[in-house]
Amino acid sequence: MKANERLLEMFIHLTKNHELTKKELTDMYGVSSSSIQRDIQALKLVLGQFIDCEDKEIILQPSKGVYRLNRDLLAKIGLGNLSLLEDHKLLAILKVIISSRAFTEKELGDLLEVLTPDDFVYKNLLKNEVTFYKGVPSQSIFDKLELILRAISEQRMISFSYTKYFKTVQFTKMVEMIFFSDMYFYIATANHTSEDDIHVEKLNKFRINNMEHIKLLDKGKTAPYHQRFQPIDLTHRTGSFAFFGKPIEVMIDFYYDPIYVLDRFPNHRIVSQRTENGETVTRLLLETNDGYGLKMWLLMQGKQVKVIRPQYLKKAIQEELHQVLKLYDD
Structure with missing residues (x-):
């Protein structure tokens, strides 16, 4: 094996193994320890040309005769991976x-x-x-992602059919962003403060696995930057449920450990705490998004939550609970 071939192979072995010893390398290639030492120095010299940090080594020696790649520096020169x-x-x-x-x-x-x-x-x-893994999508998500990402990068509109509540509708949309939330990859076609309804025709976010017959169309008009979808803001306002809607402040009393709310809604403020029947009740003010998704989350909490304000939301929850009780009337 030629020296340059050996150098490349040594580098590959170093990327695949946490550590290699000088003895392992001498046995592998049938060369002297001094040859391995020269090879290591050559690798350091070549890789070092891509690193700005002159005081750091790309190949570390944690102990005598042991070699390991500096994985932090490897990532900085574009050779890192998970x-x-x-x-x-x-x-x-x-x-x-x-x-x-x-x-x-x-x-x-x-x-x-x-x-x-x-x-x-x-x-x-x-x-x-x-x-025992069972994925949510029944078809490849990557094929759809590739096409949608191309539409985003080329600022092109797409057409697709979408099924929700047993109803299929054809859409033509400009995709603003791909984001992930609670088992699903979505596309956003409007700012997250826009309408998001149970009616399929009014949707502004779509599960990619439910999109079919995706086609690239002509270039579309992009929204001004301040009006574009911001996924991190959506996450802070809605947790993992990603419900769109107008910004709203909601005050609730939570009758359980508040950490389940605080972790889900980073934009929160604890207003007060009190004791009722030996249990701690936490009053919280949440910055979130209005819409049917907010009502769904509140109803999921059952008896652990009580809406204090706004009044119209409190009334909507009451009406929904009355409808739920009717389902159990014999």
């Missing part, structure tokens, strides 16, 4: 990906094959979840 993370960090990311159920079984398998190196020590901890 498989280069420390195993416990990679496990955390893979857990999130699997738990999202956002991909088909095949798509998840393809992702894991790329993201998990052969020496990933926690592979067995994922085995059960992968074996």
